[in-house]
Amino acid sequence: MEAPLRVRLALLLFIFVHLSLHTKSFSQELQIINAERRIDLTTHIVTVFLTLKVENLGASPASEVLLAFSPTEVEHLALVKAAATTGKRKKKTYVPLDVNSVELPDAPNGTKYFSIALVTPLSKGDTATIEVLYRLTHSLEPFPVEISQSESQLVYFRDSAILLSPYHVKQQTTFIKTPSTRVESFTMVEPTKRAGTELKYGPYDNRAPYSYLPILVHFENNNPFAVVEELEREVEISHWGSIQVTERYRLFHAGARHKGVFSRVEYQTRPGAVGASSFKHLLARLPPRVHSVYYRDEIGNISSSHLRSDFLKSELEIEPRFPLFGGWKATFVIGYGLPLQDFLFESPDGRRYLNFTFGCPLVETVVDKLVLKVVLPEGSKDPRAEVPFPVEQRLETKYSYLDVVGRTVVVLEKKNVVPEHNNPFQVYYSFNPIFMLAEPLMLLVFKKIILSKSEVAKDLS
Numbered sequence: 313m314e315a316p317l318r319v320r321l322a323l324l325l326f327i328f329v330h331l332s333l334h335t336k337s338f339s340q341e342l343q344i345i346n347a348e349r350r351i352d353l354t355t356h357i358v359t360v361f362l363t364l365k366v367e368n369l370g371a372s373p374a375s376e377v378l379l380a381f382s383p384t385e386v387e388h389l390a391l392v393k394a395a396a397t398t399g400k401r402k403k404k405t406y407v408p409l410d411v412n413s414v415e416l417p418d419a420p421n422g423t424k425y426f427s428i429a430l431v432t433p434l435s436k437g438d439t440a441t442i443e444v445l446y447r448l449t450h451s452l453e454p455f456p457v458e459i460s461q462s463e464s465q466l467v468y469f470r471d472s473a474i475l476l477s478p479y480h481v482k483q484q485t486t487f488i489k490t491p492s493t494r495v496e497s498f499t500m501v502e503p504t505k506r507a508g509t510e511l512k513y514g515p516y517d518n519r520a521p522y523s524y525l526p527i528l529v530h531f532e533n534n535n536p537f538a539v540v541e542e543l544e545r546e547v548e549i550s551h552w553g554s555i556q557v558t559e560r561y562r563l564f565h566a567g568a569r570h571k572g573v574f575s576r577v578e579y580q581t582r583p584g585a586v587g588a589s590s591f592k593h594l595l596a597r598l599p600p601r602v603h604s605v606y607y608r609d610e611i612g613n614i615s616s617s618h619l620r621s622d623f624l625k626s627e628l629e630i631e632p633r634f635p636l637f638g639g640w641k642a643t644f645v646i647g648y649g650l651p652l653q654d655f656l657f658e659s660p661d662g663r664r665y666l667n668f669t670f671g672c673p674l675v676e677t678v679v680d681k682l683v684l685k686v687v688l689p690e691g692s693k694d695p696r697a698e699v700p701f702p703v704e705q706r707l708e709t710k711y712s713y714l715d716v717v718g719r720t721v722v723v724l725e726k727k728n729v730v731p732e733h734n735n736p737f738q739v740y741y742s743f744n745p746i747f748m749l750a751e752p753l754m755l756l757v758f759k760k761i762i763l764s765k766s767e768v769a770k771d772l773s
């Protein structure tokens with residue numbers, strides 16, 4: 313059935329108005345008075361601190377500030393956070409701001425945008441200082457791509473000497489911090505200075521919107537390029553007093569591929585000098601009061617792990633069977649128990665909730681894909697998860713041998729996870745205590761069956 317012409321016209325008009333409103337709300341006449349970028353390349357996750365001093369030149373109040381990223385950057389962007397700051401140094405106060413990805417028409421060269429929502433709109437002539445933190449994964453490219461056991465790892469980092477921005481930038485400077493003083497080469501964009509482990513680009517004055525000047529820095533980085541291709545964490549709640557956590561890791565050394573044969577003798581006799589980019593130990597930060605910790609791989613239990621615990625945290629240092637070189641993988645499982653009362657609470661409406669930490673316990677690690685499964689006790693109903701950032705959610709059912717109806721499993725999935733995602737999250741659910749009786753009853757029934765079977769066996773003999 314075809315809609316009457318008038319309706320179609322109205323619809324078109326509506327779409328048109330909607331689009332133009334959308335565009336208009338972002339065409340605020342803002343300018344950046346000063347931009348300072350500090351890019352930290354000391355680990356394998358790129359960290360950028362950006363400070364923007366923004367001014368509204370337009371007549372109408374501005375409630376949003378746009379950040380621009382190249383399509384490649386957006387692909388590797390794990391996190392963007394922003395805060396409005398006032399005052400200086402010790403007296404500085406931070407007000408966290410919402411950041412959301414937005415689509416804008418006519419984005420030059422596939423530019424992607426994030427919009428920072430200001431708490432108080434900027435009036436004409438007003439300025440605001442905004443601090444932004446973002447992290448990029450898989451953004452250091454090993455070159456050479458293959459190194460031998462005795463070579464240092466070198467990597468490329470690509471960016472622009474000029475901040476990519478939809479606004480006019482009056483003045484800007486970029487500082488790049490490298491892990492060591494060994495810098496093979498870097499693009500010069502006058503003025504460019506290098507001192508110790510720092511490269512300084514700028515100051516540059518009056519750059520037009522969307523200015524871009526590619527730079528390439530080639531430098532040494534022997535930090536562990538620890539990437540967990542997939543991590544599955546299962547958090548099982550039992551109302552009998554404990555939480556059992558099982559974590560399955562598929563770890564990968566994402567640095568320059570190891571070339572030639574691995575010499576354990578050379579590795580052990582010249583520690584430090586050999587296999588500088590390899591890693592031998594991994595550190596997992598676990599909650600305090602952790603117990604029954606185990607660590608195993610395909611072959612079996614590995615005893616070479618050390619647990620240090622205090623009332624604030626527990627640190628588990630694990631040592632894979634062999635050191636990990638570029639391109640090598642290790643698959644292992646870590647398991648532990650936790651006291652229920654540290655993580656399970658009752659909300660004011662009488663529902664129970666688990667308050668646990670998202671992310672990966674291994675320090676400074678990227679997780680390409682994290683699957684977090686919360687196994688609720690049998691008889692739990694209406695689960696609802698609250699996570700402070702977008703994650704994919706679904707429900708599954710898990711059966712263990714004593715379950716009557718199976719357990720509800722809340723599955724949370726997220727790609728490109730960095731340590732900043734180690735935030736508390738909650739899973740709320742309703743629970744009928746009568747179900748606590750299910751397991752003992754089942755055990756009784758089981759015993760009966762076994763008993764009667766053995767009686768039969770006796771009778772036969």
Ligand SMILES: *[C@@H]1O[C@H](CO)[C@@H](O)[C@H](O)[C@H]1NC(C)=O
Pocket residue numbers: 420421522523524
């Ligand atoms: C966009 O692409 C054009 C043509 O490839 C290039 O000249 C221009 O510098 C690019 N602009 C940006 C912001 O990358």
Ligand SMILES: *[C@@H]1O[C@H](CO)[C@@H](O)[C@H](O)[C@H]1NC(C)=O
Pocket residue numbers: 605606608612613
């Ligand atoms: C490995 O350790 C776990 C937990 O300590 C234990 O239950 C299991 O029996 C051990 N397995 C082997 C093969 O030693």
Ligand SMILES: *[C@@H]1O[C@H](CO)[C@@H](O)[C@H](O)[C@H]1NC(C)=O
Pocket residue numbers: 657667668736738
């Ligand atoms: C969850 O735990 C964290 C500390 O681990 C605490 O700061 C936060 O308030 C808790 N959230 C809820 C909803 O209980």
